[in-house]
Amino acid sequence: MTAKSKYLWKLGFPLPELQQHSAVKHKIIESYVRDYIMTLMKRANIPKLQLTLVDGFSGGGCYLDEGGMPVDGSPLLMMRAVQEARALINLERTIPREISADYEFIDICPDTVDYLRYWLNGRTEEGILPSHDTQRARVQCGDFLKELPRLIDTIQRRKMGERAIFVLDQYNYYDLPLPYIKQILHTLKSAEVILTFNVGAMITFLSDRAANRKPIEHVGLDKYIPWEDLKRLKAQEQQTWRRTLQRYIAHGIQQETGAHYATLFFVKPHGLNKWDYWLVHLSKHYKAHEVMKDLHWQHATEFGHELEPGVFIQGYDANQDQDYTGQDTFDFSKTSRAACVDGLREHFGHQLAALQQPIQLGQLVHACASRSPGSTQHFLDAAKLLHHSNDVIITGADGRKRQHSKHYRLDDVIEFSPQIRLI
Numbered sequence: 212m213t214a215k216s217k218y219l220w221k222l223g224f225p226l227p228e229l230q231q232h233s234a235v236k237h238k239i240i241e242s243y244v245r246d247y248i249m250t251l252m253k254r255a256n257i258p259k260l261q262l263t264l265v266d267g268f269s270g271g272g273c274y275l276d277e278g279g280m281p282v283d284g285s286p287l288l289m290m291r292a293v294q295e296a297r298a299l300i301n302l303e304r305t306i307p308r309e310i311s312a313d314y315e316f317i318d319i320c321p322d323t324v325d326y327l328r329y330w331l332n333g334r335t336e337e338g339i340l341p342s343h344d345t346q347r348a349r350v351q352c353g354d355f356l357k358e359l360p361r362l363i364d365t366i367q368r369r370k371m372g373e374r375a376i377f378v379l380d381q382y383n384y385y386d387l388p389l390p391y392i393k394q395i396l397h398t399l400k401s402a403e404v405i406l407t408f409n410v411g412a413m414i415t416f417l418s419d420r421a422a423n424r425k426p427i428e429h430v431g432l433d434k435y436i437p438w439e440d441l442k443r444l445k446a447q448e449q450q451t452w453r454r455t456l457q458r459y460i461a462h463g464i465q466q467e468t469g470a471h472y473a474t475l476f477f478v479k480p481h482g483l484n485k486w487d488y489w490l491v492h493l494s495k496h497y498k499a500h501e502v503m504k505d506l507h508w509q510h511a512t513e514f515g516h517e518l519e520p521g522v523f524i525q526g527y528d529a530n531q532d533q534d535y536t537g538q539d540t541f542d543f544s545k546t547s548r549a550a551c552v553d554g555l556r557e558h559f560g561h562q563l564a565a566l567q568q569p570i571q572l573g574q575l576v577h578a579c580a581s582r583s584p585g586s587t588q589h590f591l592d593a594a595k596l597l598h599h600s601n602d603v604i605i606t607g608a609d610g611r612k613r614q615h616s617k618h619y620r621l622d623d624v625i626e627f628s629p630q631i632r633l634i
Contacts, residue, residue, distance in 0.1 A: 238513075243492075246506065248296035259308065259309040272330040319354050331348060359394065374402070380406065381406070383426075384413050385430045387430070403493060404468075410460055411487030432463040435462060436456075472497060472580055500581075508548075520551045572590075572619065572622070594619050605619065606624040
């Protein structure tokens, strides 16, 4: 059965079953939309937020869960997240604040689109979705890539920051060439993208043959793959070659999309299944990156990666081959957290030793954020370890040297201590 045939919707026919990786993805999307709105509306004096939510490969909006019960898909979960955030920001307020959300749901299959419209209308009649949100949902039968110019123009005309979240759960990694994502991020001021990327399929079928190279070329990653070294990597590094290729692909995705910040973490598989799917978040703003990272830590049992726990290297350098030793799988557990903070402590120490001048802590963080599973608190904890061991001097925003503390800030200035000990 092909990936496409697993997800077919047609009125009067059985619903598709929701796969585990999609269930995890849906949970994160719903949580992210809610937390995104709560973060933007944190200041109580902001009266209104204009937001566009796009699901470019929307599906029919409904699945059967493991118990055989119907559950909402990502289009409806985003709408429910907006409704929940709207209620939370207006608790105990006499003058309500407004979340003005527009929804764009696109799928290429007419039967799927018909089912999504049917399910949206049904959930609205049940009172699950407010009618004023349903009225602002445009359900379109079409090719997302062909619809993209219209979407960008529509979002730009709505103004108020051009805020948009694009959810792109394409069937195959090659269905969505990365230059289209770059167009979204560079044309719209405050857009971000959440996509599922089947890195397992890409690596499994990667070989230097024309038929295998064509999909890689189509998606835009051809120049990042070490084609001449593939056979050697597979033959000499049987335990680590998949991880090595992940470095190339992760580097290529960030470079080709032009994202300032990226998270690429595996959805944890059941049993002995391979790591196949990355849930990728791409944005231009650190705060959005931070919100997504925090969600990965909150859902620790459902995510992981196979690279270093502190700061990992994107791409590959044969001269640093000793750094690519086998790592335990990073699973966002307490053990992984400790390894992450310690790895960041070591990375910051080396960076400051090389720099030999003061730098704002936030600059250190932003430079490595996309190459670490750590979120802001982990970065600050790493700085705390360095400070408490007297390896660095930290100065507050007021220019005064800080004493050892439990709490640090990204606008603190950090520098190598002249009385440095061995890190």
